[in-house]
Every structure is written in structure tokens, then in C-alpha cells.
Amino acid sequence: MPRADQRDYERLARIARRRRVELGLALNDVNAKAGGLSNRTWQRVEKGLQIRETNYVKIDGLLRWAPGSCLGVLDGRDPVPVEGMENPDASGVQKSPLPxxxxxxxxxxxxxxxxxxxxxxxxxxxxxxxxxxxxxxxxxxxxx
Known part of the structure; x- marks a missing residue:
């Protein structure tokens, strides 16, 4: 996991919150469970608190970001959105760029x-x- 300080977690919180709102997702148990997390874990991210590294990829899926995006944000990079997915339930799946x-x-x-x-x-x-x-x-x- 990248060496992150409190500012990095706060940055992730802002970016994740903005993305969740952009996607129209409520911060609730139903959406959290759909992503394989507890609502408390998702809330921790949006409060700028650390969670287990294995849960960040679940947040990536819920926010329709490429795997590793949350960790990338903690390391100073921008998240990579996975746009154009027809099935929002397939958040862990990326469409192939091939015809x-x-x-x-x-x-x-x-x-x-x-x-x-x-x-x-x-x-x-x-x-x-x-x-x-x-x-x-x-x-x-x-x-x-």
C-alpha cells in the first residue's frame, strides 16, 4: 500500500464522495453490500479514514473506477473511470477495447x-x- 498521510486520505474522501454523487449512488447498506462491503467501511473512506487494502478495490468497483484507482489516489494520481458499462452490477468487469x-x-x-x-x-x-x-x-x- 502506498505511504499515505492524512491529506492523502482526505483527498481520496473528496474524490470518492464527488464520484458517488456524480453516479447518483446513495451511501447506504444496499449499495455497500452490492459492492461486497459494509456501509461503515464505505463511510470510513468518505470520512478520510484508512480501510483494509483489500477493500479499496471494492470501492473502485462501486465507483466504476479501474482496479487500483483508490490506491493510486492515495499515491497522488487520479482515478481511472471505467465508462460505458452497460451493466452497473458488473462493476468488477471492464469492457474489452477490441471490436x-x-x-x-x-x-x-x-x-x-x-x-x-x-x-x-x-x-x-x-x-x-x-x-x-x-x-x-x-x-x-x-x-x-
């Missing part, structure tokens, strides 16, 4: 190779159909 077609193609190739390695004797057309179905299901669930 969707490339992501789909890579996923399809990976699934096909796994099927070829494990489903010996399965016809090529069946492997292709299963691979396409897996990629389609993953895309529908927002995982691709």
Missing part, C-alpha cells in the same frame, strides 16, 4: 479448440454448431 467481431472470433476459436481436444469423434459441423451456440449464449448474457 466485438474480434472478441467473438477469438471466443469461437477457443471453444472449437476445446471441443476438438475433448470431444473426439465429434463431426466438424457439430463442433462448429456447438461453438456458435456457446458464443451466442455468452453474448446474450453480456459476457462477450
Amino acid at each position: 466485438q467481431e474480434i472478441v467473438d472470433r477469438e471466443a469461437l476459436d477457443t471453444v472449437q479448440l476445446a471441443l476438438i481436444a475433448t470431444a473426439k469423434g465429434t463431426p466438424a459441423e457439430e463442433i462448429r454448431e456447438m461453438s456458435e451456440r456457446v458464443v451466442r449464449d455468452l453474448r446474450e448474457r453480456g459476457l462477450l
Whole structure:
């Protein structure tokens, strides 16, 4: 953890509070639990108090910052927002900067190779159909 003094924690408190308000998040038990924290832990951050290092990444997720942003703020850097996420519940997930077609193609190739390695004797057309179905299901669930 970076060597932080009280001013660093106060800076994080100001930046985190501003971001929470910007996102329209209430500082309550429901939102804290959604991020895997207690409301008290979240309040400590906004009061400029230290929390366990492992909890800072949870604050990052709640505030839709890239992992490590809170620790970066304590070290004098600015947080890195993760914008454009369609699913706010997936706060620990960053969207790929790659075009969707490339992501789909890579996923399809990976699934096909796994099927070829494990489903010996399965016809090529069946492997292709299963691979396409897996990629389609993953895309529908927002995982691709």
C-alpha cells in the first residue's frame, strides 16, 4: 500500500464522495453490500479514514473506477473511470477495447479448440454448431 498521510486520505474522501454523487449512488447498506462491503467501511473512506487494502478495490468497483484507482489516489494520481458499462452490477468487469467481431472470433476459436481436444469423434459441423451456440449464449448474457 502506498505511504499515505492524512491529506492523502482526505483527498481520496473528496474524490470518492464527488464520484458517488456524480453516479447518483446513495451511501447506504444496499449499495455497500452490492459492492461486497459494509456501509461503515464505505463511510470510513468518505470520512478520510484508512480501510483494509483489500477493500479499496471494492470501492473502485462501486465507483466504476479501474482496479487500483483508490490506491493510486492515495499515491497522488487520479482515478481511472471505467465508462460505458452497460451493466452497473458488473462493476468488477471492464469492457474489452477490441471490436466485438474480434472478441467473438477469438471466443469461437477457443471453444472449437476445446471441443476438438475433448470431444473426439465429434463431426466438424457439430463442433462448429456447438461453438456458435456457446458464443451466442455468452453474448446474450453480456459476457462477450
